Amino acid sequence: MQPSTSPISVLCDELLSTIFLIDFYNSKEAPWNLAVVCKTWRRICLLTPEIWTRFNVGRDHDLECKVVDKTCVDSQLQISRCCLKLQRSQARPIQVDIEGPSPSCSISMMRALVQHTLRWESFQSRRPYESVNTTQQ
Numbered sequence: 662m663q664p665s666t667s668p669i670s671v672l673c674d675e676l677l678s679t680i681f682l683i684d685f686y687n688s689k690e691a692p693w694n695l696a697v698v699c700k701t702w703r704r705i706c707l708l709t710p711e712i713w714t715r716f717n718v719g720r721d722h723d724l725e726c727k728v729v730d731k732t733c734v735d736s737q738l739q740i741s742r743c744c745l746k747l748q749r750s751q752a753r754p755i756q757v758d759i760e761g762p763s764p765s766c767s768i769s770m771m772r773a774l775v776q777h778t779l780r781w782e783s784f785q786s787r788r789p790y791e792s793v794n795t796t797q798q
């Protein structure tokens with residue numbers, strides 16, 4: 662029995678990269694979901710820094726925050742993803758979007774992101790009545 666060949670597998674890397682960029686504009690989870698499909702897609706994702714340039718800062722869990730040293734311990738995945746995105750986006754301009762009501766979840770991400778303010782192409786905050794202290798303690 663011969664392995665089946667999906668029609669998408671015949672597309673060149675450049676075309677797949679362009680398609681990934683379209684998906685990037687539609688979903689903030691796009692790079693993570695695309696990079697786990699197969700080795701080829703992961704390689705293309707890692708070679709496409711533009712799909713790693715969107716940063717959504719906010720609480721990513723439903724339970725109350727468990728705060729240790731002013732940092733939410735439940736947001737560790739979000740923090741590691743933020744650091745990976747900062748690397749994978751290379752020197753590309755980034756978009757920062759702050760949402761949600763929980764500064765303890767976002768403090769570590771904001772500390773990482775403020776190190777790259779020269780790359781900030783856009784900044785949006787949907788947290789109008791709170792401020793985030795991003796200075797190192």
Ligand SMILES: [Zn+2]
Binds near residue numbers: 726727765
């Ligand atoms: Zn939290």
